[in-house]
Amino acid sequence: MKPFVLNVALAAIVMSCANSAASRAAWEPVRPVEFIVPAGTGGGADQMARTIQGIVTKHNLMKQPMVVINKAGGAGGEGFLDLKTSAGNPHKIIITLSNLFTTPLATGIPFNWKDLSPVAMLALDEFVLWVNAEKPYNSVKDYVDAAKKAPSGSFKMGGTGSKQEDQIITVGIEKATDAKFTYIPYKGGGEVAVQLVGNHVDSTVNNPIEAVAQWRGGKLRPLCVFDTQPMAYDEPIADGKAWKDIPTCASQGLAMEYLMLRGIFMSPKATKDQVEYYVELFKKVRATPEWQDFMKSGAFNTTFLAGADYAKWIEAEEKRHEGLMKEAGFIATAN
Amino acid sequence: MEELANLFHGFAVALQPYNIMLMIVGITLGVIIGVLPGLGGANGVAILLPLTFSMPPTSAIIMLSCIYWGALFGGAITSILFNIPGEPWSVATTFDGYPMAQQGKPGEALTAAFTSSFVGALFAVIMITLVAPLVAGFALRFGPAEKFAVYFLAFCSFVGLSKEPPFKTIAAMMMGFALAAVGLDSITGQLRLTFGVTELLNGFDFLIAVIGLFGIGEILLTMEEGLAFRGGNASINLRVVLQTWRELPAYWMTSLRSCLIGCWMGVTPAGATPASFMSYGIAKRLSRRGNNFGKGEIEGVIAPETAAHAAGTAALLPMLSLGVPGSPTAAVLLGGLLIWGLQPGPMLFVEQKEFVWGLIASMYLGNLAGLIVVLTCVPIFAAILRVPFSIIAPLILVLCAIGAYSVHNSTFDVMLMLVFGVLGYLLKKCNYPLAPLVLAIVLGDKAEEAFRQSLLGSQGSLGVFFSNGLVSTIMALGLVALFWSAIQDGYSRLRTSMA
Numbered sequence: 001m002k003p004f005v006l007n008v009a010l011a012a013i014v015m016s017c018a019n020s021a022a023s024r025a026a027w028e029p030v031r032p033v034e035f036i037v038p039a040g041t042g043g044g045a046d047q048m049a050r051t052i053q054g055i056v057t058k059h060n061l062m063k064q065p066m067v068v069i070n071k072a073g074g075a076g077g078e079g080f081l082d083l084k085t086s087a088g089n090p091h092k093i094i095i096t097l098s099n100l101f102t103t104p105l106a107t108g109i110p111f112n113w114k115d116l117s118p119v120a121m122l123a124l125d126e127f128v129l130w131v132n133a134e135k136p137y138n139s140v141k142d143y144v145d146a147a148k149k150a151p152s153g154s155f156k157m158g159g160t161g162s163k164q165e166d167q168i169i170t171v172g173i174e175k176a177t178d179a180k181f182t183y184i185p186y187k188g189g190g191e192v193a194v195q196l197v198g199n200h201v202d203s204t205v206n207n208p209i210e211a212v213a214q215w216r217g218g219k220l221r222p223l224c225v226f227d228t229q230p231m232a233y234d235e236p237i238a239d240g241k242a243w244k245d246i247p248t249c250a251s252q253g254l255a256m257e258y259l260m261l262r263g264i265f266m267s268p269k270a271t272k273d274q275v276e277y278y279v280e281l282f283k284k285v286r287a288t289p290e291w292q293d294f295m296k297s298g299a300f301n302t303t304f305l306a307g308a309d310y311a312k313w314i315e316a317e318e319k320r321h322e323g324l325m326k327e328a329g330f331i332a333t334a335n
Numbered sequence: 336m337e338e339l340a341n342l343f344h345g346f347a348v349a350l351q352p353y354n355i356m357l358m359i360v361g362i363t364l365g366v367i368i369g370v371l372p373g374l375g376g377a378n379g380v381a382i383l384l385p386l387t388f389s390m391p392p393t394s395a396i397i398m399l400s401c402i403y404w405g406a407l408f409g410g411a412i413t414s415i416l417f418n419i420p421g422e423p424w425s426v427a428t429t430f431d432g433y434p435m436a437q438q439g440k441p442g443e444a445l446t447a448a449f450t451s452s453f454v455g456a457l458f459a460v461i462m463i464t465l466v467a468p469l470v471a472g473f474a475l476r477f478g479p480a481e482k483f484a485v486y487f488l489a490f491c492s493f494v495g496l497s498k499e500p501p502f503k504t505i506a507a508m509m510m511g512f513a514l515a516a517v518g519l520d521s522i523t524g525q526l527r528l529t530f531g532v533t534e535l536l537n538g539f540d541f542l543i544a545v546i547g548l549f550g551i552g553e554i555l556l557t558m559e560e561g562l563a564f565r566g567g568n569a570s571i572n573l574r575v576v577l578q579t580w581r582e583l584p585a586y587w588m589t590s591l592r593s594c595l596i597g598c599w600m601g602v603t604p605a606g607a608t609p610a611s612f613m614s615y616g617i618a619k620r621l622s623r624r625g626n627n628f629g630k631g632e633i634e635g636v637i638a639p640e641t642a643a644h645a646a647g648t649a650a651l652l653p654m655l656s657l658g659v660p661g662s663p664t665a666a667v668l669l670g671g672l673l674i675w676g677l678q679p680g681p682m683l684f685v686e687q688k689e690f691v692w693g694l695i696a697s698m699y700l701g702n703l704a705g706l707i708v709v710l711t712c713v714p715i716f717a718a719i720l721r722v723p724f725s726i727i728a729p730l731i732l733v734l735c736a737i738g739a740y741s742v743h744n745s746t747f748d749v750m751l752m753l754v755f756g757v758l759g760y761l762l763k764k765c766n767y768p769l770a771p772l773v774l775a776i777v778l779g780d781k782a783e784e785a786f787r788q789s790l791l792g793s794q795g796s797l798g799v800f801f802s803n804g805l806v807s808t809i810m811a812l813g814l815v816a817l818f819w820s821a822i823q824d825g826y827s828r829l830r831t832s833m834a
Contacts, residue, residue, distance in 0.1 A: 050384060058389055068381075069744060073537025074519050074526060081533050106524045109536070153794055162524030184479070184791050185522055187784070190669070194657055200478030200792070213680025297678075332525070 027273035029064040029091055036069050036083060036094040038076030038103075043188055044125060044207055046070060048262055048294070049095050052282075055290050061281060064091075075099055075161065077109040084115045087268040093119065093278060098165040098260045100314075101321040106163040108332035113318065117270035118310050119278045122286070124259040124301040127169055127205045127226040128246060132196055133219055140223050140252035143203065147179035157181040158192045158201035163330040165260055166192075168321070169205045169226060171328040172256040196220060207260075209298035212237065224249035226258045231299050243299040259301060261317065263310070279306045342464060345692030348393055349700050357390075357398040358697065362705045365405015366712075369421055370412055371738055379406055380667045392675040393690050397697040399668060400651075404456070404698075404705045407644060411448040412709075412716055415636075416441060417731050419550035421738075423541055423777045424607040424643035427615040429549060430770065431628060431635030438631050441717040442575035443582075446710065447636045450583060451590065453706040455641035458594040459601060459648035460698045474653040477603050479788035480799045484809035485600070486782035489609035491817040492616040493774055507767045511775025514539045515783070522787045534747040541777050543739050543748050544755050548769050550735045551756025554728050556763060575717075576710055579633075586637050589618050593638045597645025602653060607646035608777050614642030616816075648698065655679055655691060 035053060039045045049068050056066050071079035076099040086092050094116070104111045129140070137143040147155045157173075159166025162185040170183050184201060186192045189210035196204045196211075197219045204211070205226070214220040216238045224247050225231055231243040249256055264282060266275060285291055286304065295302050305313055325331055348354065368379035380399050387395035410421040415432035428448060435444035477485075494504065517528045518538025529535040583590075593614040600610035618638035619628040628635045654665045657680065672679050677687055684691055719727070739752035762769060793799035801807045 050381075054384075070381075071537075071743070073743075074529075075524065077519075077526075078533070078536045081536075107519070107526050109526070109533075156792055162520075162522055164524065182791060182794070184788050185524075186788070187521060194475065195478065197657070198475035198478060213678045213682065216678065216682050217680050330524070 027090070027271065027277050029062065029277075031091045032065045032067050033062065034069055034092045035066050036071055036079045036092060038071055038079030038094060038099060039097065040070060040072040040188070044209065044298075045095050045097050045262070047209075048122070051290070051294050052095075052285055055285050055288050056281070058290070059284070059288060061284050074107060074109060075103045075164065077103050077107060077111065080104075080111045080116075081109065083265065083267050084111055088270075089267045090270055090274040092267045094265050095122075096261060096263050096265060097125075098168075098321070099161075100261065100263075100265075101318050102164045102168070102325065102330075105322065105325050106330050106332055113265070113314055115268055116265040117268060117275055118314060119264040119266055119275055120282050120306040121261060121263040121304060121310050121313065122282060123262045123295060124303055125207050125262055126231055126299055126301055127165070127258050127260070128208055128211070129173075129223040129226070129249065129254075130193070130196060130204045130206055130211050130215075130220045131202070131223060132199055133221045134199070135202075135221075137221075137223065140247075140249065140254050143223055144177045144179060144254065147177065147181065147202075152180045153182050155179065155181050156201040156203075157183050158186060158195050158204045159183060160187070160189050160192055161185055163325070163328075165258065166205050167330075168324050168328065169256060169258050172258065172324065173254065175327075176255045193220065207298065208243065208300075212297075212299075222246045224252050224254060226256055227301065228257055231301070233296055233299050235296075261314070262300070263314075341688055341692040342696060344689070345694075345696030346700070348689060348693040349397060349696040354394055354397050354697070355700075357394055358401045358701055358704055359708075361398040361401025362405040362408075362701065362708050365402040365407075365705075366409040366412075366709060367405075368402065369406035369409020371421070371734065371741070380671075384667065384671050387671070392672075392677055393693040395671065395675060396668070396690070396694050397701070399671060400694065400697060401701040401705070403647075403668070404701045405708075407456075407647060408449060408452060408705050408709045411452065411640060412445065413734075415444045415448060416716065416719060417550060418553045419731070419735065419738075420545055421542075423545075424611040424639070424647070426545065426549075426608075426770070426773050426777075427611040427639035427643075428636060430615065430639075431630070431632050433553075434629070434631035435633070435636065436720060440631070441720050442713055443579045443633060444636055445713050445716055446576045446579040447583065447633050448640045449706060449709050449713070450580065451593075451637045451640040452644040453702055454590055455594055455597050455644035455646075456648045456698070456702045459598050459645040460695065460702070462598050462649065463652050463698075464695060473602055474657055476805055479785045479792065480802065481603070481806045481809065483782060483785035483789055484800060484806050484813065485603060485609060486778050486785060488809055488813040488816065489613050489778060490774070490782070491813040492613050493771065494817060503767050504771050507762070507769070508771040508775045511772040512779045512783075514544065514772075515776050515779030518780075521780075521784055522791070534745070537743065538780070539751070539776065540742050540748070541773075542742050543752050544776050545773055546735045546739050547752040547755025548759035548762075548773065550731060551753060552759025552763060552769075554731060555756060555760040557724060557728070572714055573711070576713055582633065583637070586634050589622070589634050589638050590641050592617065592621075593641035594645045597642035598649045600642070601646035601649025606650060607643045610646035611639035611643040612774055615639040651694075651698075655683055655694075 035049055037046050037049045053066050053068050056062050071082055079094055080100070080103065083092055083094050100113050103109065131137050131143060137146055157170045159170060167183050167185070170181055173179070174181060186195065189206055192204050193206050193211040193214050195201050197214050211220055215222060218238060226249050228248065228250070230246060230248055233243040236242050264278065266278065364383070365379065379402055383399070383402060387398060390398070410425045411428055411432070414420045414425040414428045415436050418429050418433040420426045420429055432444045432448060435441065515538070517535055518526070519536070520527045526536065596614045596617070597610045600606065600613070615635065615638050618634055619625045622628070622634055624632055624634065650665050654669055669679060677683065677690060735752060736749050739748045740746065742748055759769060789799045800810050
């Protein structure tokens with residue numbers, strides 16, 4: 001991981017030097033920039049946005065201030081629609097989570113990511129399968145066997161939101177294992193983790209940052225990560241185990257993979273210069289030690305994409321979500 | 336006694352000159368934030384959070400928690416002077432605080448509110464200091480069914496209280512439930528009652544409704560009554576503080592009861608709002624002067640303020656030890672902790688002793704500093720009421736509009752606030768009580784969510800609400816509270832008919 005981070009940092013420095021020479025006449029914000037969070041205060045996206053705001057302020061990366069605004073209504077629909085109706089306003093950017101895809105599909109609000117201008121992918125958030133440490137499930141196999149043996153519907157999976165990423169993963173596990181879960185939606189990831197500690201649900205698919213404290217406290221046990229390869233962080237967290245030691249679910253016979261986008265979009269009709277400005281800004285943010293600490297604390301997958309690669313990735317991911325949600329019957333019927 | 340040693344070490348940290356300065360800055364900012372309705376503690380802390388990234392974590396949390404205390408104190412000011420609660424838990428304070436201000440006793444009401452806040456918070460901090468590890472685990476026992484039971488208890492202990500006909504109370508409450516249902520249904524992920532209107536995606540925010548119903552509605556009523564102004568003879572010297580203090584010890588029983596209710600509700604994830612309503616309801620029922628509640632009874636200010644602040648403070652305990660925020664402000668503070676690299680949870684008390692005890696020490700000192708700051712300002716606040724209504728009314732209107740706008744930065748909300756103002760005026764004219772409506776807006780969707788989560792878990796069986804000792808006890812208390820009032824009512828009616 002280290003060389004990769006260094007490479008990114010170096011690349012960012014080189015590029016920002018090259019760019020600052022080349023783009024002296026290029027676009028720059030002339031008013032405060034609104035940084036919209038389509039989720040509530042205190043959640044994962046909100047934390048990331050506020051960290052970025054702190055980094056931008058601390059390192060003077062922008063001449064204009066950056067203001068974080070939460071528009072959480074309608075599972076984030078409020079924020080997306082706000083951006084959609086601000087065409088040609090380059091002083092509005094939005095940080096997205098998977099609700100970029102799931103909210104329009106599940107609620108039928110008139111919005112698609114193609115209405116916005118993609119800027120960059122900052123990172124991908126991991127999902128881990130957690131169980132209470134008091135339970136006898138030590139491996140994915142134990143867990144799946146127990147879930148199958150339980151009377152139908154009595155095995156409870158807790159998650160954040162309804163018809164969003166956590167529930168999509170739950171349906172994916174059901175399909176991969178033939179076990180049946182009762183999915184119980186809560187408002188926030190921290191609450192979900194605590195419900196698992198209190199044994200009010202049987203398992204969760206919390207993001208690392210939401211459950212790490214309970215893992216360290218010996219209350220929860222991670223079983224597997226829904227990624228194609230183990231996480232990159234090898235600092236021990238609990239019982240001498242690190243994030244790196246959590247096996248992938250696929251390697252444990254649970255064929256489900258899911259990562260959540262943490263990416264940036266701009267208002268519709270942004271010019272190339274404007275997009276370029278923000279791409280450079282976020283490259284500089286990623287090069288700071290604060291950002292790297294933040295990535296480590298949440299065990300993020302630090303893939304960075306911009307431009308055509310980013311757009312291609314989103315397109316593929318949109319198709320995947322549509323497929324997953326159609327199979328699960330989560331698509332809004334109203335329209 | 337290791338805790339005590341840690342605490343004194345914490346005091347040493349908090350008493351560094353730099354930290355004391357941050358404390359006073361924080362309190363002052365907090366009071367300003369609290370006075371502006373709409374810009375509540377959570378928003379204030381969120382806005383100022385990035386400023387603290389360059390500070391050491393202990394100093395940063397001291398400043399942020401002082402903003403929080405300041406905002407809590409500040410919220411009582413507008414509730415009492417203008418009938419505009421800035422936070423959900425200040426609503427119950429308006430019931431008796433505002434009538435007191437109108438009777439020319441704003442100084443007494445403010446002093447009682449500030450002092451009670453201080454007592455409640457102090458009680459909770461002492462509890463945190465002494466029994467933190469014991470109490471922390473209690474929150475874990477709260478699943479959806481237990482949470483619903485607490486909301487149920489809050490509704491029940493409030494329902495039978497109003498002197499209005501029960502039909503009107505229920506009608507107002509149902510209207511609140513209907514308003515609370517608008518927006519995203521968090522269980523099915525579907526939009527409800529938005530009729531395709533983008534602005535309704537977020538549902539009706541409590542603050543907008545309350546600013547309109549109480550603030551604007553009140554201005555309309557006063558205008559109708561020919562701009563009569565009754566606050567003009569408010570005494571504006573510091574002696575009123577001492578006079579009120581002499582009265583307060585008589586209400587020690589109410590205070591103690593409210594402290595206990597507050598701490599209990601704060602440690603459970605239910606929070607300060609149900610605590611304030613429940614405490615007001617119980618005080619009204621148990622007080623010898625219960626019939627005067629709602630007409631400007633000082634006990635009606637003490638009960639909700641004490642409980643709200645005990646709960647608000649106690650809510651920090653589950654946040655620190657479990658990582659579950661008990662209030663929106665606590666949620667923002669939680670985000671701050673993560674950014675500073677502190678992981679709230681079972682290990683925080685073990686690994687970050689200096690931070691935890693610095694914070695707890697700052698709760699003692701911050702509260703004390705806050706009390707001194709706001710009490711010395713009581714005459715100034717009370718003097719606001721001497722300004723003629725024709726001057727103050729437009730100012731309140733502007734303040735309300737700013738408050739409503741700042742909730743979501745939306746002009747639609749300002750319109751909505753005016754609509755709620757007219758609604759509030761009409762409801763008051765027709766003698767419909769506003770409190771049940773507000774209670775339903777605040778707790779309606781949370782209660783619904785907990786209810787449906789419980790039923791999902793139990794596969795539709797209502798037995799889940801009586802499935803263990805804890806939930807059964809709370810539900811039974813709720814039912815007793817509900818029917819007790821009905822029985823009392825029937826009993827007194829029987830007596831009058833016999834007489």
